[in-house]
Amino acid sequence: MAWYDGKRELSHEKTLENPMHETREDFQHLQALLDRSIEQAGTFLRQSFQMPAHCLSARQVVHFWQGVQTIALATVTSKGEPRAAPTGAWLFRGRFYIPTVATAVRSKHVMHQPAISFTYYQRNDLAIIVHGDAMIIRPDHPDFIAVETLQLERSGHSVREWGEGLFLQITAKTLYTFARSPDQYPED
Numbered sequence: 001m002a003w004y005d006g007k008r009e010l011s012h013e014k015t016l017e018n019p020m021h022e023t024r025e026d027f028q029h030l031q032a033l034l035d036r037s038i039e040q041a042g043t044f045l046r047q048s049f050q051m052p053a054h055c056l057s058a059r060q061v062v063h064f065w066q067g068v069q070t071i072a073l074a075t076v077t078s079k080g081e082p083r084a085a086p087t088g089a090w091l092f093r094g095r096f097y098i099p100t101v102a103t104a105v106r107s108k109h110v111m112h113q114p115a116i117s118f119t120y121y122q123r124n125d126l127a128i129i130v131h132g133d134a135m136i137i138r139p140d141h142p143d144f145i146a147v148e149t150l151q152l153e154r155s156g157h158s159v160r161e162w163g164e165g166l167f168l169q170i171t172a173k174t175l176y177t178f179a180r181s182p183d184q185y186p187e188d
Contacts, residue, residue, distance in 0.1 A: 021150070022062050026094035030058035030175075037174040049127070049178040056177040058094075059187035061128065065091035067154050071118040073098065075109035075134075083109065089118065090150060095169055096130060097137070097147050102164040110134045110168055118170075125180045132172040143169065 022030075038051045049055070056064070068088040075083050085106065090097045096118075100107055110116065114133040121127040137144050139160070147167050148158055159165030179185055 021092055022094055027058050027062070030061065030094045033172055033175050034058055034061070034177065037176055040174065041176065045176065049176060054178055054180065054182055056128075056179055056182060056185055057187060060179075060182070060185040061175075061177060062091060062094075063187055064185055065128075069120050071098075071120045073106065074117045075106050076113040076115055077109060078112045080113075089120075089170075090147065090154070092147055092150050096172065098134070098168040098170070099151060099159040099162075100166060100168060101159070101162050102136075102138075102166055107136065107166065107168070110136060116168075116170065126185075127176070127178040129174075129176040130170060130172045131174045132170050134168040134170050137167040137169045139165070143167075 034055065034057070038046070038055060041049070041051060045051070068090055070086055071089045072084050073087050073089075077083060083105070087098055087100070087106070090099070098106075114135065116134045117129070117131045119127065119129045137147065139148075144167065147169075148160070152158055159167065
């Protein structure tokens, strides 16, 4: 399979030096989401994030998000109350995945109300904000093995070691990015 850099197909396969798993379609989908999000952003967000000049491209987001990143994940209780907690998230094939267990409160929230938001940030220099829905991916789901394999490759551990392991697959409806210096984030 050839990999895509947003401009051309690359002839090399995924390697340790090039750990991205995304296909041409994954990059196109992610870039379209980023573009739509900029277009739909409110005036204040567009100004404060200096959109589009200080936004990251799909390639920059994927290149940055190799491995697990610690995010602040917000879920909603059955009473509509927000709950936020730190957790890790993976980016694989243009989607975010959160490893967890069935008994975690966040999993129970998602079962009743799939709406989530999360934020990754580094001081005032970088922010990645996602709003969307989460779906529970159990071991019998067709995507589970691929995501678990990524987790094993990158961390040496499986979510199954924690008990009734599962992943929350995030379907982003909006994806906002801000980088004080976008040129510091390479595309490959």
